[in-house]
Amino acid sequence: MPIDTDTKTIDHIQSLQIAFYGAGSMAEAIARGMINQKLTQPGRIAMLNRQNADRLTELNSQYGVQTILQGSSNEAFLKEADIVFLAMKPKDAAEAIAGIKPFISEHQLIISVIAGLSIASIELLLGRKLSIVRTMPNTSCTIGLGVTGISYSEAVTKEQQQLAEAIFQSVGITSVVEESYQDVITGVSGSGPAYVYYFMESMIDAAKAMGLSETAAKELVTQTVLGAVEMVRATGEEPAELRRKVTSPNGTTQAALELMSQKGLAETIASGMKRSSERAAEIGADIERSLKK
Template sequence: MSQLTQTSIASLQICFYGAGSMAEAIARGIINKELIKANRISMLNRQNADRLTELNERYGVQTILQGKENESYLQEADIIFLAMKPKDAADAIAGIKAFISPNQLIISVIAGLSIQSIERLLGGHSAVVRAMPNTSSTIGLGATGISYSDRVSAQQTLLTEAIFSSVGINAVVDESLQQAVTGVSGSGPAYVYYFMESMIESAIKLGFSEAAAKELVVQTVLGAAEMVRHTGEEPAELRRKVTSPNGTTQAAIELMQANDFAGTIEKGINRSAERAGELGAAIERSISE
């Protein structure tokens, strides 16, 4: 990051409209990387005061409980993150239209919601970014797909990528790929957790204590991921290296193949991407009604 960009970001006001797990993950990453001070970040929701209290006490971010109205935080923000649930998005975004100005950058992390829909809800004059991060952003290991509207300036592009780089890696993609990003990396951590759950349960059934099973599985998954990153080799090649002919690993892999393990993963990813499209279509219908 250039010194100019770093200085520019540090002086910004950022507002998260929606205070769920994704908003928290991004805010926490930004704060932990000391990109922006916590008191320059506001987090808003419609009615959950307990959640706002929790976020303020945990990170030092600003909320309506610190004395300002939601409208003030929105008007003062340089960057507004749209992070509400998809089912609430159309009404919530339309509801803040009066407080948005053309010089603000709007970054949406709402699954399935298109740039065109956001522009339509805000009146067509906003610079809009569509992004799909994942919750690993919380620890600086996120993966984010980013798409830009035509109104996003070169400086706003730099700011956006600097923010998401502070919480992991990012890739600029054509918006047509955003549903696929949701299916692969957006939902991806949950697939890995589900796999780990199954491994832990299997280890316990084989006689390990719960603590020992978890420790073995976590280290195994961590080591496998680091092997791919450290060696630069393809996962398939690393798998072949540890799969001796007629050995224990081959026996397990053959059983998984016979039960269409790869096909199940593919179907799951495709279904996640498809669901993102369904959520977007539902929002489109609600806008048109």
């Protein structure tokens, strides 16, 4: 079902050329979401990378997006784009963004999905103040259930904000935050899916150790997590209240939760989230230091 975006914004997006500089899984997820939600036509999307022709062939074949293999060049795609996504790996970001500086102009909207890279650093690399959107999506965007934190530079117009939010709402929900909170978003939802997968891994391993087959263990854990998440969504109740309803006095659940609490599960989760946030800040600081050399 199409997202709840006003017709004017959809019409505007459909008239724009979009270039992804970086053709990894996140760029693919966003492009697929836009195509599936009919925000734009595949021919208006260009996917660019520096050397992986096989990847470009795959993307063109699967989605119908444009690549250099259809006869144009990275430079031409960038110059013609109304929206440019910066989707390269953080370690490659400084060099790559500096390299495309000659092809970026003031009329374009720049959207970054690079963890830790600040708006100020992007402006420094591109040599001027521009309309820049800093985002932190997570991998659940791949199935349309993502979470994306969004922050704007001062130059971003209201119309451009609506464009950015419509794009990311095509792959999940959005949360507009002050840029100073982007590292927190990383610790909460950017890295968050991995915490859930790790918890599921632990439950599956424990179930197998207690005698269940791997197939049964995975099926039971997956459905248990799915059901618990859906209960929160469907009932609107707080997780703490739902937990209390499951926990009978002196029962099996209470026994398990008491031991998990004694082992410091809550503190471990909080410490891990904090460390993820700190690491995002460190990545950004490393990039900024490299720019000053």
